[in-house]
Amino acid sequence: MTAGAVEVVDAELVNDDRLPSVVASAPDARPVVDRHTILYPGQNLPTEADQPTYTERDLYVSERTKEWLENQSAPKNTSANYRSQRNQFAAWCTEQGRVARPCTTATYIEYVAHLIDAGRSPNAINAAMSAIRTWMPEDQKPGTKQARGMLNEYKKTWAKRTAVRRAPPVTDDLLRAMVATCDLRTNAGRRDRCMLLLGRGALNRRIELADLSIADVAVDDDFVTLHIRSSTSDQEAKGEHTDIPTDPDALLDPVAAVRDWLTALHHLGIREGAFFRALTSRGTPQSRVAAKERGDYVTGDAINDWVRGRAYRAGAKNWQQVTAHGLRRGVAQAIAAVGGDPTKQGRWKAGSAVVKREYLDRAQSRAENPWLSVQTRRNASD
Numbered sequence: 001m002t003a004g005a006v007e008v009v010d011a012e013l014v015n016d017d018r019l020p021s022v023v024a025s026a027p028d029a030r031p032v033v034d035r036h037t038i039l040y041p042g043q044n045l046p047t048e049a050d051q052p053t054y055t056e057r058d059l060y061v062s063e064r065t066k067e068w069l070e071n072q073s074a075p076k077n078t079s080a081n082y083r084s085q086r087n088q089f090a091a092w093c094t095e096q097g098r099v100a101r102p103c104t105t106a107t108y109i110e111y112v113a114h115l116i117d118a119g120r121s122p123n124a125i126n127a128a129m130s131a132i133r134t135w136m137p138e139d140q141k142p143g144t145k146q147a148r149g150m151l152n153e154y155k156k157t158w159a160k161r162t163a164v165r166r167a168p169p170v171t172d173d174l175l176r177a178m179v180a181t182c183d184l185r186t187n188a189g190r191r192d193r194c195m196l197l198l199g200r201g202a203l204n205r206r207i208e209l210a211d212l213s214i215a216d217v218a219v220d221d222d223f224v225t226l227h228i229r230s231s232t233s234d235q236e237a238k239g240e241h242t243d244i245p246t247d248p249d250a251l252l253d254p255v256a257a258v259r260d261w262l263t264a265l266h267h268l269g270i271r272e273g274a275f276f277r278a279l280t281s282r283g284t285p286q287s288r289v290a291a292k293e294r295g296d297y298v299t300g301d302a303i304n305d306w307v308r309g310r311a312y313r314a315g316a317k318n319w320q321q322v323t324a325h326g327l328r329r330g331v332a333q334a335i336a337a338v339g340g341d342p343t344k345q346g347r348w349k350a351g352s353a354v355v356k357r358e359y360l361d362r363a364q365s366r367a368e369n370p371w372l373s374v375q376t377r378r379n380a381s382d
Contacts, residue, residue: 029047029048029049029050030047030048031045031046031047032046032047032048032050032051033045033046081127081131082130082131082134082135085127085128085131085132086131086132086135088128089103089111089128089131089132092111092114093107093111096110098110101135101136102136102137102140102141102142103132103136103142104142105142105143105146107142108129108132108133108142108143108144108147109142109146109147109150111128111132112125112128112129112147112150112151113150115128116150116151116154121158122151122154122155122158125151125154126151129144129147129151166329167321167322167323167325167326167329168318168321168322168326168329169326169329169330169333170200170307170311170322170326170327170329170330171330171334172252172330172334174311174314174316174330175196175200175251175252175327175330176249176251176252177314177315177316178196178307178310178311178313178314178316179193179196179197179251179252179310180251180314181310181313181314182196182310184260186283187264187268187279187283187284188279188283190257190260190261190264191261191264191276191277191279191306192306192309192310193257193260193261194254194257194258194260194261194276195209195276195303195306195307196257196307196310196327197252197253197254197257197258198212198224198226198244198254198257198258199303199307199324199327199328200252200254200327200330200331201224201244201245201254201331202226202228202242202244202345202346203327203328203331203332203342203345203346203347204226204228204324204327204328205300205324205325205328206300206301206303206304206323206324206325207300207303208228209276209300209303209324210276210294210297210298210299210300210302210303211229211230211297212226212274212275212276213229213272213273213274213275214262214265214270214271214272214273214274214275215227215272216228216229216275217258217262217275219255219258219259219262220255221246221255222245222246222255223243223244223245223246223255224243224244224254224255224258225241225242225243225244226241226242226244227239227240227241228240228241228242228347240347242345242347265277268284268285270285273295273296273297274295274296274297274298276297276298276303277296277298278298278302300324303324304323304324307322307323307324307326307327308320308322308323328346329358331345331346332346332355332358332359333359333362333363335359336359336360336362336363337363337366337367339363341355341360342355342359343355
């Protein structure tokens with residue numbers, strides 16, 4: 001460099017109190033593992049850096065999907081009951097100054113104790129427990145061990161002071177009397193006869209009868225075939241077919257009953273939709289404009305009313321207690337009494353404990369009753 005030359009230095013001018021920042025090295029990404037993590041030999045620990053970055057697009061669902069989610073799985077009456085149970089629980093929590101959702105195990109136990117003290121039935125308490133627990137976020141459900149233990153103890157005292165009320169079975173003799181009250185000159189008579197004989201032949205639950213569509217019913221010379229789209233034992237709505245054979249007894253013949261009712265529907269101009277209809281006193285379809293949820297389909301309660309009404313007309317002494325379930329019970333008992341198994345015809349789950357306890361075991365117990373041997377010997381000696 002020659003004398004007098006000025007040296008130019010590439011530099012940054014800074015204030016003494018504001019020195020250049022030092023670029024810190026990036027911290028190591030934290031591992032993302034829990035007690036369920038499984039790694040193969042040679043695999044690196046997963047870290048936060050490996051996780052995807054989610055945006056709102058990944059979290060929202062469409063309006064149509066929302067409708068599907070809100071109407072999924074559970075039958076309408078179950079969904080309504082769950083909503084009611086959850087609302088009652090939330091109201092109680094507010095009253096007690098407790099958090100309803102997600103609730104603690106202590107709150108869950110305390111609420112079960114509250115229901116026990118209130119004298120609720122074990123079945124009602126069990127339904128409330130299920131409704132509340134399924135309402136909680138998947139990873140924040142309360143423990144059930146203590147609550148279940150309390151409920152089991154309560155069941156023992158409940159059983160001692162409460163008789164279980166069951167709908168009386170509708171025997172064939174009573175059913176004949178009920179069918180005989182159906183005036184086949186009227187649409188109501190044709191409908192009720194058909195309802196009674198399908199309930200008997202397919203061991204239908206009342207909601208299965210109420211949910212039948214015309215397209216679900218097929219009839220030929222020897223059989224009626226029902227397509228049950230969903231039921232208590234078929235929550236996924238896979239659907240099942242049940243065949244009902246013709247009966248030589250004219251009062252109990254489902255084939256003739258279905259044909260008569262289909263003819264009546266045809267004359268009313270009804271060829272699709274609900275199979276069983278609410279009728280006016282003149283035998284015409286009732287207006288169902290106000291029935292937004294069910295539309296033309298009647299409710300299970302309506303089916304019960306029709307069955308009970310026929311029991312009353314038939315002069316049944318216990319007609320107030322007769323329900324559509326009595327048709328199911330009566331036939332299940334009759335099948336078991338002759339050594340059959342009503343499981344498939346009644347669409348119970350295979351190996352159903354209810355069928356075994358209420359029908360198969362009871363029929364066997366009656367068949368082996370020691371008093372029958374005494375009576376047989378007595379008749380032989382006479």
